[in-house]
Amino acid sequence: MLVDLSHVSTEVMRDALMVTRSPVIFSHSSARNITNHPRNVPDDVLKMVKKNGGIVMVNFYACHIVDDCARQEATVQNVVAHINHVRKVAGVDHVGIGGDFNGVDKMPRDIPDVSHYPHVFEALILSEVNWTNEDLGKLASANIIRVLKHVENIRDVMSRLKMKPLNRWLTPAQLKSWAEETSSLKTPGLCSVPWRGYVK
Template sequence: MNPAASSSPHPAARLAVTGDPTVRSALEKALVFDGHNDLAWESRVEAAYATDGLGEVAPHGRFHTDVPRLRRGGVGAQFWSVFVPTSLAGADAVEATLEQIDFVHRLVAAYPDDLALARTGDDVRAVWADGKVASLLGAEGGHSIDDSLAVLRVLSRLGVAYMTLTHNDNTAWADSATDEPVHGGLTDLGRDVVREMNRLGMLVDLSHVATTTMHDALDVTAAPVIFSHSSCRAVTDHPRNVPDDVLLRLRDNGGVLMVAFVPSFLSESWARWRHGGEVGPEPRVTVQDVVDHIEHAREVMGVEHVGLGGDYDGFVRFPVGLEDVSTYPRVLEALATRGWSADDMAALAGGNALRVLDAVTSGGR
């Protein structure tokens, strides 16, 4: 049974913009639970962390995210990334991560009729029942803890529900997918980080990490893990995507791959165009490319292990038709044309992420 299902529709489901009855039924069972959104960092860069105007569409001219578009997109739970780049290190990284956490808390306080903080699956259900968007925190990159388990524990106490083990560069204890390998995966400290995250009831996020790190983390973890914003390497050969042998282990682990909408992860021709200096016509990337990754993940693992992790405000361009957070129903509509049932779409949209959150946070302390 879908763990998000209830006897009556979620109050916020009616706000999603879709005319497809199967999609409408899916969103009445489980709203969209997105794995990764970088509004906090974009707000730092573009608006000095201001929260005003985010109740309006395109308040600062370039964001992909605001409250009305979350509502139109059927979003019921959002992992807000409290990201800092690896150019910030040591105490500077810790400080900036705390600023990011503060922004999310202030964002929620600024829009109390629409947003509410959440940490556990039960929190998410309570927020959904109140007709609001559950707002969770995810730290993107182990450099945010400055190699300190004590800092990791403090982040957990502040409500951070997941940590991505690396960002684009290696940490002192884990190899990244987009850096030269140094450790061969996780070091002893890296394995201790995973164990401590299990103990704290924090989700271990394996987006951005090297394949060796994926395997090492799966060897160590006693709880399901997530990929908060990655896609399938068998469909698009990109180092940020997940190979099938890891997907099979993720299935056995009980975790979830939250498929990202970043064009580089979805289309090899687009990635070549981008990294080749954007010469010539831009290759067309659409919702169908996202659906191809979702369906491959379902074929390998089963529908119970696939979710959505758009990465909005974390990249400049998104697929045609998926330009901002209001467009999640278009993904579900495309799946409906491929024969997906409402129950399977509900599992993808939010039920699977909620199941994993339940499994991890129920054991934390």
């Protein structure tokens, strides 16, 4: 199962990352340190995503990338600020593009649709962060493909071990106990092997 944390509270982000057996995704969220919106990911969670091997795919919705979208127009530079921050905190292996063009009404003025993605990559190349071609490839697709493969590998391991998914509600005490039991592992949950170890 692929766990998407883009529409959850900060507490749920942290709780899920403490118990997940697989890398998580934030399919369309940005950096809370840049824009303080509850849908965005705080720095402590970005660090957990790095340890988990997951990905934060940066959202372009204006109201999530600027402080006051009613008064402030979003631009590609706002998107770049969020992408660069996620990269800085979580690392280049844990950032992606999650534009969110379907169903929102305010996008950056210079990125009205997906045909303008090259402008994002151009702005990243011109930013203060050194983006290599390999880095840009990771951002564009390689990171999310790695996460999907890792999740499939964990599914296969669980199948071989005849492990059934946990399909019931946990009490707060059970959640805390499970988190304490797994805290000594290199990654939260089942993965006692560093996340890179699962990718072939």
